[in-house]
Amino acid sequence: MxxxxxxxxxxxxxxxxxxxxxxxxxxxxxxxxxxxxxxxxxLCCKCKERPAEAKANQTEDLCGGCLRSSLFAKFKLAVTSHSMINPSDNVLVAFSGGSASRLVLEFVHEMQSKAQKNLEASKDRSLPVFRVGVAFVVESNISVSSPDSSKAVEEVRLIVSNLAPPVKTVHVLSIGSVCSENFDELDGRSRLSELLHFVGDATGKEDFLQYLRMLALQKIAMENGYTKLVLGLCTSKLACHVISATVKGQGYSLPADVQYVDARWGIPVVLPLRDCVSHEITMLCQIEGLTTLKLTQEPHFNINSLVSSFVAKLQEENPSRERTILRTAEKLRPFFFNKLPESEDSERLSFRRRHALQKFKSSGSIASDFLCPICGCPVSEADLQTVRSNLETGLVKGAFFRSICCSSCTFQILPEEESSMDTVYSLLPEEMIRRTKCNGTAGQSWLRKQIEDCLLLQDSDEEHE
Incomplete structure (x- = not known):
């Protein structure tokens, strides 16, 4: 009017x-x-008092306060339903500088602050307050989208220091350090540069850096006594991953990557923002003035960027596309490691939350004993037969490593020449070599199981004597 x-x-x-x-x-x-x-x-369609500032859930016009309440409710539901954060936990938040990681840090801090107030207000003080740390992986001179390292580290420390108590420790590690035995930054950077030289595929190079990033976060978490690693992956990122993983031939391991929990790593990984879309996350950060790092995005052409553009176009035509893609992938049966192991804190859960965890159904086949040493994805039955035959032939070093990797990593990351493969094997991070040995041990157990009927037990030997 x-x-x-x-x-x-x-x-x-x-x-x-x-x-x-x-x-x-x-x-x-x-x-x-x-x-x-x-x-x-x-007006905001919920409170009907303040002007709407953002559109959420495809159709709802919400003010800043109601948008925050909506996202925090999804975050809190994911945390409580899957027992992601318990009072005795030491939580490490992976901070990349983007809106999603910034918001997950804000929400985890809010949960910790409320728990601290409840502890101070209670009489018995029986429940401890979980601790929080922040991890930042420096990717300067390696990733095309990385900010200046020294400036970025200063900004991260400033963001964390501006949070109210309890105090949070900031851990910084160069992505190249995981490629050095002594975790020396200069040596690791040179080894990583040489290693990336053998990765000719643009998509494989970007994926390989992502795997190294996870190894760096795992190293920080294990060396500093953290029990959970919190990532800011949201619906939008996972929807893109669903399509890109399918295109890259990772359909078998796809269910492992889109769940709330991923415990295949040394420190379990949890995704509390899994049900939030990036548009709403970005809008809330802008409304509340949450500081993020300014990442310089340079154009790069690979499968991942093509899929991101495709999903963004679908989202423009229909705002529910990202949620639909992720809900479709949810119907795939997860693996046994997509559930956190039971702890003493699980006994304190309500009946409803325990019942939700007990309803978890997974596929725990023998194939899950074998994980790709590069990306950590489970090996399918078809690839497992190839791995078993390679174990019987007795391949060594680079050739053996290549034979037990998944088809996607073999095609996009590893070279075909045997001499080049030996060089790559010598430059790989120690953690990937350790996975190779674990797969070899699993293979030996499988071989022993196959021939156990032909083996003479010690008791039998004594009887014959």
Missing amino acids: ACRGSADECRGDGFCGSDTIRTSPNIVCSAACNDGRAVASP
């Missing part, structure tokens, strides 16, 4: 001047009425 009052007379309540006609109850007048016109702004 037209506002008949002047700019000074507009009160924003639909009544401007003596002859004003009241506007719709869901529309407020702007304080800058010009030429007898009001710039209409819809």
Whole structure:
């Protein structure tokens, strides 16, 4: 409706001047009425008091406060339903500088602050307050989207220091350090540069850096006594991963990557923002003025960027596309490691939460004993037969390593030449070599099981004597 009052007379309540006609109850007048016109702004569909600032859940116009409540409710539901954070935990938040990692740090901090207040207010103080640390992986001179390392580290420390107590420790590690036995930054950077030289595929190079990033986070967590690693992966990122993993031939291991919990690593990984889309996360960070790092994105052409553009286009046409893609992937049966092991804190859970955890159904086949030493994905039955045959042939070093990797890593990351493969094997991080030995041990156990009927036991030998 037209506002008949002047700019000074507009009160924003639909009544401007003596002859004003009241506007719709869901529309407020702007304080800058010009030429007898009001710039209409819809009210928040939840509180119906404040102007809407963002669109959430595809159709809802929400104010900043209601948007925050909506996202925090999804975050809290994921945390409590899957027992992601317990009172005795030491939680490490992976901070990349983006909106999602910034918001997950804010929400984890809010949970910790509330737990601290409850502890101080309680009489018995029986439940401890979980501790929180922040991890930042430096990728300067390696990743095309990395900010200046020294400036980025300063900004991260400033962001964490501005949070209210309890104090949180910031851990910084160069991504190249995982490639050095002594975790020396300069040596690791040179080894990583040489290693990336053998990865000719653009998609494989980006994926390999992502795997190294996870190894760096795991190293920080294990060396500093953390029990959970929190990532800021959201619905939008996981929807892109669903399509890109399918295109890259990782369909068998796809269910392992889209769950709330991933315990295949030394320190379990949890995704509390899994049900939140990136658009809402970015809008909330802007509304609340949450500081993020300014990442310089340079154009790069690979499968991942192509899929991201494709999903973004789908999202423009239908805002529910990302959720639909992820919900479709949810129907795949997860693996046994997509559930956290039971702890003493599990006994304190309510009946409803324990029942939800007990309903978890996974696929625990023998194939899950073999994990790709590069990406950590489970090996399918078809690839497992190839691995078993390679174990019987007695391949060594680079050739053996290549034979037990998944088909996606073999095609996109590893070279075909045997001499080049030996060089790559000598430059790989120690953790990937350790996985190779674990797979070899698992293979030996399988071989022993196959021939156990032909083996003579010690007791049998003594009887014959």
